[in-house]
Amino acid sequence: MSDVKLAVIYYSSTGTNYQLSQWAAEGAKQAGAEVKILKVPELAPEAAIAANLGWKAHVDATKDVPTVTNADLEWADAYIFSVPTRFGNLPSQMKQFFDTLGGLWFNGKLANKVVSAMSSASNAHGGQEATILSLYTSIYHWGGIIAAPGYTDPSAFTSGGNPYGTSVTVDQSGKMVEDVQAAVIHQGKRTATVAGWVKKGLQG
DSSP states (O other), X not given: OTXXXXXXXXXXXXXXXXXXXXXXXXXXXXXXXXXXXXXXXXXXXXXXXXXXXXXXXXXXXXXXSOBOOHHHHHHOSEEEEEEEOBTTBOOHHHHHHXXXXXXXXXXXXXXXXXXXXXXXXXXXXXSHHHHHHHHHHHHHHHTOEEOOOTTSSTHHHHTTOOSSSOXXXXXXXXXXXXXOHHHHHHHHHHHHHHHHHHHHHHHO
């Protein structure tokens, strides 16, 4: 498993999906993967960020996290995406990033990558599942291989039970409502493990 390369790619305005990404990276590393945590470019104007203290604080705290590049997509055997929901869909920052990948897609560089996704929202039925499923639609076009967590670990039943990818509710104070740490670590571990199987099969 030590030869699996995994990129955890996220967008986070106030920190939830950055935290999910860190837990996912932990799980992938436990499975022996080499991991990069990468953010997508921020599109919001500086004035909007500055007007929200939590948003500004998170941007400042993560200024040294590398921004994802096309080279990172080529490097990795597997991707875990973590995003908040925006009206049941991807935030524009992640969608814009996906829209820049046409060249990689055209040249077959995104095919056979193992992919999993996570999401968050401010209420329990705020579009987390729809966001993950919407993200997976792009992955089908790439020829990617979805590694959903399903119910492959007991943590699914204590974290809210989303089989498509771990999701979490965030209250008005910015705190996660469900205890999802174990589920996210499992999802990271599972994604890396499946990527190892796929990579071995492709090489064999």
